[in-house]
Amino acid sequence: MQQVTLPRRRDPAPSRWAFRLHRWWLTPSVRRFLRLGLPLSVAALALVWVFSQPANRNAITDMVTEIRRSIAERPEFMVKIMAIDGASGELSEDIREVLPLDFPVSSFDLDLVAMQKTVAQLDAVASVDLRVRPGGVLQVDVTERVPAIVWRAEGMLELLDADGRRVSALDARGDRADLPLIAGIGADLQVREALELFAASTQIDDRLRGIVRMGERRWDVVLDRGQRILLPETEPVTALERVMALDEAQDLLARDLAVVDMRNPTRPTLRLNPNAVEELHKIKGIELGDILQ
C-alpha cells in the first residue's frame, strides 16, 4: 500500500524576521545606503588599497606614461620643421637660437605659450604668433620692430623704433645713415618728441648732425660748424619752428653764430663766434668813429 500523504502546504505568511527585513529594505535611508553608499564605499576602499601598494602605484604611473607616450608619438602629432615668416635672416637665426627644439618633436611636448613668451622677449620682435600647422609644421609668424632712429649713448650705437624700444645694436653710424641720430642719456625715453623735432627741421636736413638730450630734460639740436640750437623743456617743437622761420626769413643759421638759445622762449638769445663779435665791434667802431672823428 502506498502511503497517501498530501504534501504540507507552505505557510504563505512571511516569518517575523522576513517581514522585518522587508520593511527594513523599504526604509528609504537604508535603501539609498545599500544601493549607492555601500557600492561607492567598497569601490573607494578597493581603490585606496590598490594605491597603498607602492608596486601598484608605480605600475599604474608607468602604464599611464607609456600610454601617453604612445599617443603623443603617433606621426599625426609629430612636428618636423619650424617655419618662420616675417622675420629677416638675422632675426630668424636668433629665433632658432632661443627655441632649441630637436625636431621631430611631439606637439604634446611643445609649450607654445612659453615659447611665444621667449620669442617675444627678443628686442627685434614686436609680436609673434605660434601654432602647429597640419603637416607637422611649427609656424612662427613674427612682426619685426622697424628701426626709426639711431641712439648714441655711452659709446654705443643702438637702433630704436618709434616707441623708443630697442631693436638691435649698430656697429657703425654709417650702416644706417638714413636714420636720424639722437644722443644723450634718457634720449631713448623721448624718441617720439625727437622724431617730431626731426620732422620740424626738414629745411636744415643737410646741416643737421643730430639731437642731444641735455641733462635728461631738454634737447639741443646740433648742426655742422659747431652750431647749436638750445630748445626749452616745454614745447621744444614750437621753439624749433620759430628758429626755422627766422632762418627762412633772415638766413639766421647761415651766419657766423655759435648758439641760438631758445631756452627762455620770451627772450631768444644769440651767441656769436669771436670773429663775428670782432667784426661787429669793428663795424660799430667804424660807425661810431665816423661820427667821433
Place this chain on the structure above:
Amino acid sequence: MTDLYHSQRAMRAMRKAALQRGVIAILDIGTSKIACLVLRFDGPEQYRETDGVGSLAGQSAFRVIGAATTRSRGVRFGEITAMNETERAIRTAVQAAQKMANVRVDHVIASFSGAKPRSYGLAGAIELHDSTVGEQDVARVLASCDVPDFGETRHVVHAQPVNFALDHRSGLGDPRGQIGNRLACDMHVLTIEGDAVQNLLYCIKRCDMELAGIASSAYTSGISSLVEDEQELGAACIDMGGGSTSISIFMKKHMIYADSVRLGGAHITQDISKGLQVSLATAERIKTVFGGLVATGMDDRERIEIGGDTGDWEHDRRTVSRSELIGIMRPRVEEILEEVRERLDAAGFEHLPSQQVVLTGGGSQIPGLDGLAPKILGNQVRIGRPLRVQGLPQAATGAAFASCVGLSLFAAHPQDEWWDFEMPIERYPARSLRRAVKWFKDNW
C-alpha cells in the same frame, strides 16, 4: 473618561503624524479575509485651502498605492481568537501591500466587525454662563452627558456628538458663537469588548507597526456605501460579512445606531458543507460559483459536481441540483435577514423618515438577494457597492471591500468625536496651568 481621552487623542495625534508623512495603511480584519490598503496622501486636496468638504467629497486627497488581500486566519465572528495566526495573516497582507506600494508603512488604521458592538444614545444639557456658546461650553455639555455604565471591560470606539440644541432650537451642527441660555447635546457612543481591542493592538505591535485609529466596520461600510442623501435622510447599511453581519443606521450624516448579528457568510458555507457532506473549501467554492436564493425550474436540471477525494468512485462523483443548493442557502440567509430585521425594529428604524436599507459586504453578492431582502426588510432595499476611490485595483472595488474603502475615507476625513473637542477645564488635573488661567479669567 480621562483615560479614554488620552488613548484616543494619542491615536489621533499618530494619525496626524502619519498624514504628515503622507503614507498610512488601512487594515480591515474580517472573518473571511484580511485586506490591507496603503494610502498616499498627496492629492490636490492635500495642499489646497478648502472650506468644509472639498471636491469629490474629499476622497481625492489620497490615492491607493498598494492593496492586498489574504485569507483570514484565527478570526471568528470578527474577533481575534488565535493571535499568532491572525498576526501571520496581517503580516502577509501588509507585506504584500507594502511590496506593491514600494514604501514602508508604520501607521495602521484598523477596523473589525465583531466584538459585540453596542451603541448608546447619550444626552446632556447645561446652562450657559454667558449667553454665547464658546469652546468650553461645548466641552462642558459633552462632559455633562450621562454616561451609562457599560462595564469596565468595554471600550469606546466612537463617541460622536450627533445633535446640539440651544433653548428650543434643535438640529444645530455647530452651536459655537450662537446665543441662548441652555445648551443640550445628543451623543452616540459605540462600545466594544476591550479584549478585542487589546488583541488587535498586540497583533499590530507584533508586526512592528503602530495603531493610529480604530473604527467599527459597521460605521465605515456605512460611510462608503450610503450615498449622501441616504446618509442625510436616514438609512440602514447592512454589511453582510463572513462571520458577522453589521448594521449601522445613519441620519443627518451621523451614525446614530450600530449593532451586529453574529451570523454571516461563513455560516452559509458551513450549512452547505454539512448538508452536502463536502469540505469547507469545496462548499465555499460551490457557494460562490453556483449559489443563489431563488429557485426556478431551470435550477432543477442543473447538476453541480461536488466531488471529493476519498478514492471511492461513487462518493467522488456525487452531484446535486442547484435547487438543492438553494434550498440549503435560503433558510440561512432568511435567518440572517430576520435577525437584522429584529435589530432594526429594536432600534426603532421604522420611525425614521426614510426606510432605505442598503445591503453591502461580500454576502450581498448572492444572486437573488435583491428579491429576497425586500420581503423581510421592507420595500426600499438596494444592493450597495462602495464608492470609487482613486487607485483602487479593480479586484478590490466589489461590495466585499465596502468597509475597507469606508475606512480609507474615515482616515482622510474623520468625523469630530468627543475627544477632538476641548476638554472641560474641571476635568484637568488640579494643578494644571489652564485651570489657573481660567481662575484668572473668572476673577478679573
